[in-house]
Amino acid sequence: AQSVTQPDIHITVSEGASLELRCNYSYGATPYLFWYVQSPGQGLQLLLKYFSGDTLVQGIKGFEAEFKRSQSSFNLRKPSVHWSDAAEYFCAVGAGGNKLVFGAGTILRVKS
Amino acid sequence: KAGVTQTPRYLIKTRGQQVTLSCSPISGHRSVSWYQQTPGQGLQFLFEYFSETQRNKGNFPGRFSGRQFSNSRSEMNVSTLELGDSALYLCASSFSLSDKNTEAFFGQGTRLTVV
Numbered sequence: 437a438q439s440v441t442q443p444d445i446h447i448t449v450s451e452g453a454s455l456e457l458r459c460n461y462s463y464g465a466t467p468y469l470f471w472y473v474q475s476p477g478q479g480l481q482l483l484l485k486y487f488s489g490d491t492l493v494q495g496i497k498g499f500e501a502e503f504k505r506s507q508s509s510f511n512l513r514k515p516s517v518h519w520s521d522a523a524e525y526f527c528a529v530g531a532g533g534n535k536l537v538f539g540a541g542t543i544l545r546v547k548s
Numbered sequence: 549k550a551g552v553t554q555t556p557r558y559l560i561k562t563r564g565q566q567v568t569l570s571c572s573p574i575s576g577h578r579s580v581s582w583y584q585q586t587p588g589q590g591l592q593f594l595f596e597y598f599s600e601t602q603r604n605k606g607n608f609p610g611r612f613s614g615r616q617f618s619n620s621r622s623e624m625n626v627s628t629l630e631l632g633d634s635a636l637y638l639c640a641s642s643f644s645l646s647d648k649n650t651e652a653f654f655g656q657g658t659r660l661t662v663v
Contacts, residue, residue: 472654477656478656479654480640480654481654482653528591531593532604533598533604534581534642535596535604536581536583536591536652
């Protein structure tokens with residue numbers, strides 16, 4: 437069965453510092469991978485997605501993610517974090533149709 | 549283009565009651581999926597509807613049900629509410645149904661509190 441692991445429950449970074457959020461997946465075939473962001477009390481907004489092709493994917497708000505099949509990883513990165521990036525981030529894998537299996541999420545705190 | 553609309557945004561219900569939540573997908577989208585989000589279990593898939601048919605179902609008891617109308621709007625129903633059903637219920641709409649996940653757009657959710 438498909439699964440997603442986000443090892444870090446909380447991460448705190450200083451404003452302007454770089455960010456990397458980790459995601460590992462378990463899936464038998466070529467995965468469809470997603471990163472979503474959720475602000476408190478809100479729905480999920482798609483940051484980026486990987487279906488195939490170039491393993492480095494660019495998303496909105498300056499985020500990017502790299503698909504590494506050998507490590508079963510899809511880590512999210514941003515070179516310089518802004519205070520407005522504070523939110524909860526979810527990695528997800530497609531599980532057939534439009535079903536998504538989500539990781540537990542990583543809460544990002546930004547220090548000024 | 550309007551986004552995914554979920555109504556109501558907040559609900560308070562008593563144990564044993566039933567509740568119906570509504571989701572209007574993005575115009576032209578025919579697939580609607582429902583998720584439950586709780587602090588303990590995270591985001592869990594409930595079910596997906598496409599062309600008025602349930603296409604996929606998560607591991608939830610039969611108290612959770614849904615349906616989709618010909619205009620693609622969807623409702624989910626929870627009967628005999630339990631305290632553990634307190635959660636944020638999220639609806640996601642997608643353009644089509646295929647093995648290649650298309651992008652899912654999420655609504656803001658309905659916050660259900662069972663007392």
